[in-house]
Amino acid sequence: MPAVCFYFQVHQPFRLRGYRAGDIGKDHDYFDEGQNAAILRKVVNKSYLPANRKMMDLIRRHPGQFRFAFSLSGVVVEQMHAYAPEALASFQELVATGAVEILGETYFHSLASLYEDEEFVLQVRAHSDFMQATFGVSPRVFRNTELIYDDRIAGLVKNMGFDALLAEGADDVLAGRSPNFVYQAPNNGLKILLKNYRLSDDVAFRFSNGAWPEYPLTADKYVNWLRRVEGAGDLVGLFMDYETFGEHQWAETGIFDFLDDLPGKLLRHKQWSFTTPSEAITRFKSAGVLSFPRTVSWADSERDVSAWRGNNMQQLALERLYALSDAVRRRDDPYLSDAWRRLQTSDHFYYMCTKWFADGDVHAYFSPYESPYEAFINAMNVIEDFQIAVLGVPREPLPIAS
Amino acid sequence: MLGWEYPPHVSGGLGTACRGLTVALAQQGVEIDFVLPKIYGEENAAHLRLVDAAAPELVARQGTGRLNFAQLGVEFHEVPALLAPYMNAEQYREVLHALETAMSTASTAASDHPIAKLKAALASASVAGLTPSGSALAALPITPDTGPSDVTPQFVPDQYAGDLFAEVERYASRLASGLSGDWQVIHAHDWMTFPAGIALAQRTGLPLVVHVHSLEQDRSGSGCDQRIVAIEHAGLWAASKVIAVSHYTRNMIHRLHGVPLEKIEVVHNGVSVPQAVEAYRKDAQWTGPVVLFLGRITLQKGPDYFVAAAARVAKLIDDAVFVMAGVGDMLPQVMAQVESLGLSSRFFFPGFLNAEEVERMYCLADVYVMPSVSEPFGITALEAMSYNKPVIVSRQSGVAELVRHALKVDFWDIDQLASQIVAVLRYPELRQAMIASAGDEVRRVHWDAAAQTVMGVYQGLSAGAGARVGDSPGGG
Numbered sequence: 001m002p003a004v005c006f007y008f009q010v011h012q013p014f015r016l017r018g019y020r021a022g023d024i025g026k027d028h029d030y031f032d033e034g035q036n037a038a039i040l041r042k043v044v045n046k047s048y049l050p051a052n053r054k055m056m057d058l059i060r061r062h063p064g065q066f067r068f069a070f071s072l073s074g075v076v077v078e079q080m081h082a083y084a085p086e087a088l089a090s091f092q093e094l095v096a097t098g099a100v101e102i103l104g105e106t107y108f109h110s111l112a113s114l115y116e117d118e119e120f121v122l123q124v125r126a127h128s129d130f131m132q133a134t135f136g137v138s139p140r141v142f143r144n145t146e147l148i149y150d151d152r153i154a155g156l157v158k159n160m161g162f163d164a165l166l167a168e169g170a171d172d173v174l175a176g177r178s179p180n181f182v183y184q185a186p187n188n189g190l191k192i193l194l195k196n197y198r199l200s201d202d203v204a205f206r207f208s209n210g211a212w213p214e215y216p217l218t219a220d221k222y223v224n225w226l227r228r229v230e231g232a233g234d235l236v237g238l239f240m241d242y243e244t245f246g247e248h249q250w251a252e253t254g255i256f257d258f259l260d261d262l263p264g265k266l267l268r269h270k271q272w273s274f275t276t277p278s279e280a281i282t283r284f285k286s287a288g289v290l291s292f293p294r295t296v297s298w299a300d301s302e303r304d305v306s307a308w309r310g311n312n313m314q315q316l317a318l319e320r321l322y323a324l325s326d327a328v329r330r331r332d333d334p335y336l337s338d339a340w341r342r343l344q345t346s347d348h349f350y351y352m353c354t355k356w357f358a359d360g361d362v363h364a365y366f367s368p369y370e371s372p373y374e375a376f377i378n379a380m381n382v383i384e385d386f387q388i389a390v391l392g393v394p395r396e397p398l399p400i401a402s
Numbered sequence: 403m404l405g406w407e408y409p410p411h412v413s414g415g416l417g418t419a420c421r422g423l424t425v426a427l428a429q430q431g432v433e434i435d436f437v438l439p440k441i442y443g444e445e446n447a448a449h450l451r452l453v454d455a456a457a458p459e460l461v462a463r464q465g466t467g468r469l470n471f472a473q474l475g476v477e478f479h480e481v482p483a484l485l486a487p488y489m490n491a492e493q494y495r496e497v498l499h500a501l502e503t504a505m506s507t508a509s510t511a512a513s514d515h516p517i518a519k520l521k522a523a524l525a526s527a528s529v530a531g532l533t534p535s536g537s538a539l540a541a542l543p544i545t546p547d548t549g550p551s552d553v554t555p556q557f558v559p560d561q562y563a564g565d566l567f568a569e570v571e572r573y574a575s576r577l578a579s580g581l582s583g584d585w586q587v588i589h590a591h592d593w594m595t596f597p598a599g600i601a602l603a604q605r606t607g608l609p610l611v612v613h614v615h616s617l618e619q620d621r622s623g624s625g626c627d628q629r630i631v632a633i634e635h636a637g638l639w640a641a642s643k644v645i646a647v648s649h650y651t652r653n654m655i656h657r658l659h660g661v662p663l664e665k666i667e668v669v670h671n672g673v674s675v676p677q678a679v680e681a682y683r684k685d686a687q688w689t690g691p692v693v694l695f696l697g698r699i700t701l702q703k704g705p706d707y708f709v710a711a712a713a714r715v716a717k718l719i720d721d722a723v724f725v726m727a728g729v730g731d732m733l734p735q736v737m738a739q740v741e742s743l744g745l746s747s748r749f750f751f752p753g754f755l756n757a758e759e760v761e762r763m764y765c766l767a768d769v770y771v772m773p774s775v776s777e778p779f780g781i782t783a784l785e786a787m788s789y790n791k792p793v794i795v796s797r798q799s800g801v802a803e804l805v806r807h808a809l810k811v812d813f814w815d816i817d818q819l820a821s822q823i824v825a826v827l828r829y830p831e832l833r834q835a836m837i838a839s840a841g842d843e844v845r846r847v848h849w850d851a852a853a854q855t856v857m858g859v860y861q862g863l864s865a866g867a868g869a870r871v872g873d874s875p876g877g878g
Contacts, residue, residue, distance in 0.1 A: 018818075020817050020820070021714075021820060021825065022714055022718075022817050022820060022821060311831075311835055312831035312834060312835065313829070313831045313835050315831075316829065316831045354835055354839060370810060371806065371807075371809070371810075373807075373832060373835065373836055374809065374822075376825075376829070376831075376832055377822060377825040377832065380825065380828075380829065381821065381825070
């Protein structure tokens with residue numbers, strides 16, 4: 001009796017304003033409120049609101065049957081509070097139906113799990129509290145930024161009391177096993193739900209690609225693909241950005257019609273159902289221990305963390321930022337702590353990615369900068385100001401030009 | 403192919419571009435007769451048959467008959483009273499020579515001062531025939547013990563004087579009356595060769611391709627010499643096909659001369675990748691990082707924006723050094739700007755550099771900045787990239803359309819330019835990331851690609867109706 005487990009990621013960063021070397025020491029206002037408000041409203045109108053209406057409609061048409069999970073970063077919820085309260089209200093209505101599970105993540109959609117355990121735990125707790133305050137629910141299942149995950153992170157997540165975690169079903173980690181089962185982490189029993197990346201990416205990336213042999217993708221065709229899992233798996237993890245609906249795939253591509261069709265056509269096959277992650281771990285037994293010896297993410301063909309720290313610019317920026325953690329905590333100033341953590345949002349480092357070819361197009365599409373070099377310069381200027389002018393931490397001597 | 407200069411005797415990018423393009427074309431099996439106004443005997447061009455327009459047999463055949471520009475469709479609507487703001491080629495060469503001489507003979511500390519060198523150079527240049535006049539340089543607050551203070555020459559903003567036009571006309575006449583060969587296409591580079599191209603095409607009935615490396619508008623802005631504009635116009639309309647070095651130039655040709663866009667093909671320039679010569683860095687006279695400007699010091703190139711940005715950089719990077727290599731009508735003004743900012747000790751003005759000195763300078767630089775106000779292409783940016791240097795280019799340059807692994811900035815945005823320079827100097831991680839990708843980029847836009855496109859143009863012409871010389875609608 002297989003099930004589909006939908007999880008949609010909702011996130012928008014606080015983008016930086018254009019910040020120049022000459023601003024260092026003079027201006028401590030880092031975030032582009034105008035741009036962030038405009039982008040959020042655009043995404044709300046093109047994606048979140050129409051998609052939420054569709055989801056509400058599906059929940060009503062398939063009562064008790066259509067269910068799924070959201071993960072909302074703290075920073076996107078903050079921005080909805082400020083710039084699009086109607087969008088936040090519509091997410092709250094969806095959660096209130098009981099058909100939608102809210103997952104845990106880091107409040108700031110950060111890479112803290114790769115740098116500082118203490119900071120990571122703090123941001124996850126802050127997110128849980130914020131979800132409780134906003135939606136009245138406490139997350140039981142965790143998903144890390146961009147599905148970044150390995151065995152070490154499993155221990156941190158288990159210690160925070162989560163029941164399960166979402167991860168990428170990377171081929172090398174599975175080593176021939178199927179992504180369509182519940183697994184558990186070595187030693188600690190934390191349950192793992194995996195993304196079926198082929199079926200997920202068919203929707204998220206390939207849906208409107210005219211050069212794809214399967215184009216156009218219809219709900220009937222997709223249901224047939226899902227049904228191949230019958231007898232060979234318990235659940236299909238369809239994990240994707242929520243912006244897939246209306247923003248990455250525009251309404252004109254027919255993505256909303258596809259979404260509208262799919263649940264009804266799948267539920268016609270009586271053995272099939274939809275499940276939330278929390279339900280899935282009670283319904284399905286673990287198929288065994290699955291170890292993630294390397295750090296996996298859902299990004300790019302490498303499915304590793306190279307999109308955020310694959311080059312020296314990214315590593316330098318991240319190291320400079322995390323080197324300030326003690327100073328930030330010593331100052332214990334809520335405004336400064338918040339600014340420092342907003343700078344940790346993974347997007348700032350994604351914009352510096354130089355893997356131009358193949359994966360590069362996707363990076364370019366999501367970046368507000370003309371080049372990764374400009375993204376680096378802008379972020380470094382901000383970090384310099386934060387370090388020298390705000391915290392009063394001296395910079396190391398200049399490296400000698402080579 | 404009709405050219406005006408060829409390495410090593412080059413005054414700008416034109417000769418270098420002709421070499422790069424012809425080498426790549428020759429590799430694709432194209433046989434090229436390359437005609438120059440004069441051959442110096444130092445050209446190394448085994449892939450070409452170099453033709454000297456000053457060769458006795460051509461001069462003899464030219465006889466006494468002179469070519470009339472009007473016969474070629476060139477109409478001079480007006481002769482402007484005011485003059486194009488840069489030197490003619492002859493004056494240029496003399497100043498260069500004088501400058502080089504002055505620099506090589508300078509020995510005392512006082513005469514090492516860049517302004518002293520320039521003054522000395524200009525003094526000898528004036529002896530060599532330049533008219534001393536003006537006061538901009540005299541007004542410079544230079545250190546007291548430098549240079550001869552009684553001579554205060556300045557580049558005279560003379561138009562392309564009679565002798566350059568005469569040279570253009572002479573070149574055209576000799577080719578029109580004396581030159582023959584087994585050609586299929588006539589390919590003329592920039593306006594100096596257009597009259598010759600038109601004349602040859604008229605005589606032979608062959609299709610004419612005119613190749614625009616830069617327009618008078620780019621070089622001089624609103625101070626255009628209308629005679630040059632008229633020659634450009636005639637050439638553009640007489641041609642069966644026009645080649646432009648960038649989309650920027652293509653649009654400019656369309657806008658200024660009304661040439662239909664479909665007649666203009668874009669062929670981006672590329673540069674050969676020289677073997678990096680790191681040895682230069684060993685005997686560098688500067689300890690701090692070097693920010694390089696290399697080009698004519700004239701309005702089009704934005705030298706004043708470079709200085710303004712440098713002033714901001716100097717405050718943030720204590721030991722940064724700024725090198726402005728080149729000469730031009732704005733050099734005195736730029737030097738005055740540097741003096742008044744109190745930055746004389748941070749700036750170096752080595753004057754015009756020959757090919758070897760250019761190479762050395764690229765090798766010494768830590769970042770190359772091209773803040774051009776208007777730049778049809780900007781081959782120097784690719785040159786700098788080929789020397790593994792991070793590059794900052796203005797968005798107002800043709801090359802900005804082409805390269806991704808460079809920083810781009812609006813030329814007027816001095817704060818942003820300064821911020822980019824500071825970052826490149828401050829973060830080796832940034833330099834290394836840019837350089838790593840830029841090398842591939844330079845190779846990708848190599849001349850081979852340019853030659854492919856030019857081949858396509860040639861093939862289109864031989865497949866088409868052939869010459870359509872002189873069918874201009876009212877352009878003359």
